[in-house]
Amino acid sequence: MQTATLxxxxxxxxxxxxxxxxxxxxxxxxxxxxxxxxxxxRAITPLFDFFVIATGTSRRQIHALAEGIDAALREExxxxxxxxxxxxxxxxxQDYGDILVHIFDPDTRQYxxxxxxxxxxxxxxxxxx
Numbered sequence: 196m197q198t199a200t201l202x203x204x205x206x207x208x209x210x211x212x213x214x215x216x217x218x219x220x221x222x223x224x225x226x227x228x229x230x231x232x233x234x235x236x237r238a239i240t241p242l243f244d245f246f247v248i249a250t251g252t253s254r255r256q257i258h259a260l261a262e263g264i265d266a267a268l269r270e271e272x273x274x275x276x277x278x279x280x281x282x283x284x285x286x287x288x289q290d291y292g293d294i295l296v297h298i299f300d301p302d303t304r305q306y307x308x309x310x311x312x313x314x315x316x317x318x319x320x321x322x323x324x
């Protein structure tokens with residue numbers, strides 16, 4: 196019996212990060228998120244390629260957004276590498292390696308203003324992608 200090694204396993208084929216970031220935004224929209232923004236971070240930091248930022252209006256909706264986005268990305272072959280803030284549900288961050296998904300409640304989003312902090316990032320017109 197032969198065992199598989201990492202080099203003998205087929206490589207996971209993911210669609211490009213921009214496409215997946217826009218998928219996250221569309222999934223957030225489908226789940227009634229507000230103020231959805233996709234920021235192209237490639238010219239600003241080598242750590243990740245895109246931020247997806249969205250606002251949910253309740254703990255239940257914020258959880259639904261996080262789980263819906265994760266399910267959509269799993270269908271694309273992606274794997275969530277980490278998640279923070281799920282229990283508190285004021286700011287959930289999901290890490291997909293090249294994409295970070297930020298889901299805020301309204302007060303926390305207004306307080307941290309990530310769009311202003313990363314104002315040099317180009318906005319992606321995710322609705323046209």
